[in-house]
Amino acid sequence: MGQTIVEKILARASGKKRVSPGDLINAKIDFALGNDITAPVAINEFKKTGAEKVFDKERIALIPDHFTPNKDIQTAEQVKLMRDFARQQGIIHYYEIGRMGIEHALLPELGLVLPGEVVIGADSHTCTYGALGAFATGVGSTDLAAVMATGELWFKVPHTIRIAFHGNLPPWVGGKDLILYTIGQLGVDGARYAALEFSGSAISRLDMDARFTISNMAIEAGAKAGLIPPDEVTRKYLTGRTARPYTAVLGDEGAPVAEEYNWDVESLEPQVSLPYSPANARPVSSVAGTEIDQVVIGSCTNGRIGDLRQAAALLKGKKVHPRVRLIVIPATQAIYLQAMREGLLEIFVEAGAAVSTPTCGPCLGGHMGILAGGEVAVATTNRNFVGRMGHPESRIYLAGPAVAAASAVSGVIAHPREIGGGDAR
Amino acid sequence: MNILKGKVWTFGDDVDTDAIIPARYLNTFDPGELALHCMEDADPTFAAKVSPGDIIVAGKNFGCGSSREHAPLAIKAAGVSCVIAESFARIFYRNAINIGLPILESAQAAASLQEGRQVEINLEEGKISDLSSGSTFTAVPFPPFMQGIMAKGGLINYIREKKNKK
């Protein structure tokens, strides 16, 4: 019987010929990640294991990105704890502001996570690297501590749900719309414990930026991982940036899966997820005209160069609506520089946007754009739960960069075609 | 001592980690501080009214969202002795086992137990008894491997013992 990508990767990592959904295994970890919220807890727990040295100082990344540049004394102390630990252990992949980026944009950019690998991160959006064909999943701080100490972790082998998108994407429809639509169809727990596997002609044609957006939000359907089979696009992306040799893994043709969906994208509209659930996905036209106070373009979901290009194509020569605050946050230092070279930052600033150094910031209601009670935001981030961006009575509409930019100009939620401009996809 | 006893506090489906412990409090991992804000965005009065031993009963997908271990830590530090839900989100489930917060999956118990009821739980048998009505429910048992981790008081102890044996 054939095996899926996930099964093959986990079999390799646990030294077995094959594994089946439901099996409990102990897998060797190729790469592990922690941030300024989760790593301090993990470091504390690591010390309790009795281990003196981390399993491999080249296979751990500690990235302070959530509350950095440090927003208060407590944050500064947490980051100091990470920094001291990284220095003392000789951990190579520790990046401070000025050199850092939002973890899930930074790790692929640096070639630290690769096809066929098992990657864990003490952050739920670690599933982002599934876009490279890795088994990447979010865990807790204690799990990260265990991995830092032993290089291994237990897993239950997930079943696979295959999602195929067919056809040509209409203008203004991209990776974010596909994943919001998927979550809308499956529900926030529709893929609980499962690995999502995305395929089909519409996926094959997407660049890596759009693919990362899709895998990033697999967790929002409850999934453990969200994989895209590696192909030529993946290989090209990795050329020149891989830090280690890798072996791409593909699933067997006809490998049995738990569920399979086939969706046509040709008539798909840009999607918006209404408060307070990413699963409340609707076509943008159904909420067009909703008044907004703030727009955030950034995050590990949509803070990449492709996203900024799309937003800039719409904002060029236009002004942000007087009632709206637009915050643009390139996800990494390299993206920031690229956007600067391409003149995108100038377009944003001229339009009246605030452009920030890379940070998670407002995405989790940390800092840099907190919402007041009753305020409404359109955000290219991934969660619109109660209180996610600030006051529990604020409301977040999730969307892709095109809808976000169009809405910033219009002052209300708007379809990108309404403000003109070209589709930069 | 595997018998837990306490009063029930009920919550709905898809209680997310931002509701359990909002990110605005994540600049600390001190359990005592986290406990003060436990469940704040789901029920702002929860932290003030919960008593040691009390039990959270929720619907499906409890603990969805972020991987923050601060969520089960806040619940544990608030004195909650066990969370019963129809189902748990994957990372919350792992985290609870890893830090030694007892959790039980039972759709029946989740649907039947009402707020304010006195409940007794036998963790070893996965038996949940509603002392107010006399009805009992059985939870899905954990695989032996996870029971092993819990018996050692969490993943860190489990690893430390394994290391010492080598």
Ligand code: SF4
């Ligand atoms: S950008 Fe948002 S979702 Fe992504 S890692 Fe940061 S806080 Fe989490």
